[in-house]
Amino acid sequence: MKKQATYTKSSMVAHFMRGCTRFFIFSIVMSFINTLLEMLIPQVIRQFVDSVIGSAPFNVPPFVLNMIEGIGGAPYLRSHMHLVAILIGVMALLVALAFYGTNQTNSIAAEKLHQNIREELFAHIQKLPFAWHMKNKTGDIIQRCTSDAERVRIFIAEQMVSVVRIIIMMTLSLYFMFSMDWRLSLVAACSIPIIIGYSAFFHNRIGGSFEKCDQNEGILSTIAQENLTGVRVVRAFGREEFERKRFEKQNVYYTGLWVSLMNLMAVFWGIGDFISGLQIMLILVLGSVFCVRGTLSAGEFIAFLTYNSMLIWPVRQLGRVISEMSKAGVSIDRIMYIINSPLEEDKEDAVSRxxxxxxxxxxxxxxxxxxxxxxxxxxxxxxxxxxxxxxxxxxxxxxxxxxxxxxxxxxxxxxxxxxxxxxxxxxxxxxxxxxxxxxxxxxxxxxxxxxxxxxxxxxxxxxxxxxxxxxxxxxxxxxxxxxxxxxxxxxxxxxxxxxxxxxxxxxxxxxxxxxxxxxxxxxxxxxxxxxxxxxxxxxxxxxxxxxxxxxxxxxxxxxxxxxxxxxxxxxxxxxxxxxxxxxxxxxxxxxxxxxxxxxxxxxxxxxxxxx
Ligand SMILES: Nc1ncnc2c1ncn2[C@@H]1O[C@H](COP(=O)(O)OP(=O)(O)OP(=O)(O)O)[C@@H](O)[C@H]1O
Ligand SMILES: [Mg+2]
The missing domain is CATH 3.40.50.300 (P-loop containing nucleotide triphosphate hydrolases)
Incomplete structure (x- = not known):
């Protein structure tokens, strides 16, 4: 008889991902192409400003330079500026296509993954001993199969892919930024750990509040569910008013929790925007000074500002993703509890039917x-x-x-x-x-x-x-x-x-x-x-x-x-x-x-x- 496998966190995730890994890989590759193209557009604009509108030599890899020289160099582009516009348009189209490819394959992978988790959990629960069912509350089992499964899906399908995208984006942005001006890049780079740290710290703090909201939503729906299934008892004992008040009390408490959570979120976004604003201002001031002194070209400055603003959002996201990951860890543990519970097993030498x-x-x-x-x-x-x-x-x-x-x-x-x-x-x-x-x-x-x-x-x-x-x-x-x-x-x-x-x-x-x-x-x-x-x-x-x-x-x-x-x-x-x-x-x-x-x-x- 096949022995029941005992899963670790990673082996369970790998098990759930069977049949959808290729979609995930494809989605990551598409995401890479999408990010790379997005990152190249500011470079095109920079070369256009500095070398087509201005007269600086092209600062591009030799094979690109050969192509430009082949069609007639800067003078030709200067008299055919629409070609640059078409190039940017084509790149934008490719960005959109790659974005579509990423989302399309990612959603196939995510839904297949979710299907696997549900299937696996249901099949396993069916084979668990009756004593296990008596020991564990139905509501809790359902919660593990729905909310926790959903959180694991979000973690694997959305967060892991977005972490990959964020890392690619940060690496490429910083590469291009450092290749243009290392002093300004240093300022931008220094602010990254501050923003990530702040965002992760804040999300960790509010993680508890989110959990409290979840728990209280559970209590609220339990009251509603009990009243629906126990409607006869409620009517027979004339408990309608009592139950209404009980629901109302919980409802008010639950609403209060969300209001204070939203207040906290508003503070978070406000402070986050302020920090990012400060960083942009610093780059703007320093960049302007460098421009005036002539150590930074206008094209480089525009490209730099674009990269910087492209960087801010993913960096802020990364902080959130890091704190969300700890929540996903808890959900994986809760699912693992079911998956690793011993199945009802017959003896190996059991008598025949x-x-x-x-x-x-x-x-x-x-x-x-x-x-x-x-x-x-x-x-x-x-x-x-x-x-x-x-x-x-x-x-x-x-x-x-x-x-x-x-x-x-x-x-x-x-x-x-x-x-x-x-x-x-x-x-x-x-x-x-x-x-x-x-x-x-x-x-x-x-x-x-x-x-x-x-x-x-x-x-x-x-x-x-x-x-x-x-x-x-x-x-x-x-x-x-x-x-x-x-x-x-x-x-x-x-x-x-x-x-x-x-x-x-x-x-x-x-x-x-x-x-x-x-x-x-x-x-x-x-x-x-x-x-x-x-x-x-x-x-x-x-x-x-x-x-x-x-x-x-x-x-x-x-x-x-x-x-x-x-x-x-x-x-x-x-x-x-x-x-x-x-x-x-x-x-x-x-x-x-x-x-x-x-x-x-x-x-x-x-x-x-x-x-
Ligand atoms: N799943 C369970 N877990 C823990 N204790 C249980 C469980 N099922 C029954 N008991 C306890 O075991 C005792 C015997 O229960 P059992 O259901 O066998 O009684 P019974 O003779 O069938 O009673 P009745 O005539 O009311 O059906 C009771 O004290 C009950 O509380
Ligand atoms: Mg009995």
Missing amino acids: EETDKALRGDIVFDHVSFGYEPDIPVVQDISFTIPHGTTFGILGSTGSGKSTLMHLLNRLYELPPEQGKITIGGVDIAEMKAQDLRRDIGMVLQEPFLFSRTISENIGITDRNMSLEEIRRAAKIACVDDTITEFKEGYDTVVGERGVTLSGGQKQRTAIARMLTQKAPVMVFDDSLSAVDAETDAKIRHALSQSLGDSTVILISHRITTLMQASCIMVLDKGRIVEMGSPEELLALNGVYKKIYDMQQGLEEAEEAV
């Missing part, structure tokens, strides 16, 4: 099983029982006594540590089976059934997309939900949930039972799955089920004694321990907990009948 299928047609044995979700807080202790194949086994117990926990262990949603007992089916330890094979053979109707916001037939036939409607209906009939579904206007094509009809608790439970029945598993678990249906429907479903279960092993968990009566053996749990176990008749004769609950429920039923 056929062997599992065969074993699942054997007895289920819990052998001295103890388990707790948190270390040192046991939930079930020393549980031992055997369910012979093909029989119905009932579990009764107060809430929180560990019934669902035992089922979580049975289909390995939680792994049982080896020293805490053993669960075998057909003589094979379930830890030796592949989790997927095991779960395919254990049909579970969970205590809180979840239906997807899809059609009813899609929900019931979830295990097989090609399941026929007859098969789906057969299962629905056994679960006593077919009549209800056919009454809907769109029948089995009715969409459930947010986009469609809202099913009642009992309808949902019965749909979930139908879904499980289509699985045709040799072991079926009903975890309190009939709690939301009335006693009569409960009896009807049980009757229909007993006719169709065949030789499946059935585990019934219920608080209702009547539901459990058909079981050949019932286990009574209390605070994670077995207190009684036996056939319904044996348990009645024991005169213990079971008998007490039995008497209580019988009494209630008689009282109901009397009414």
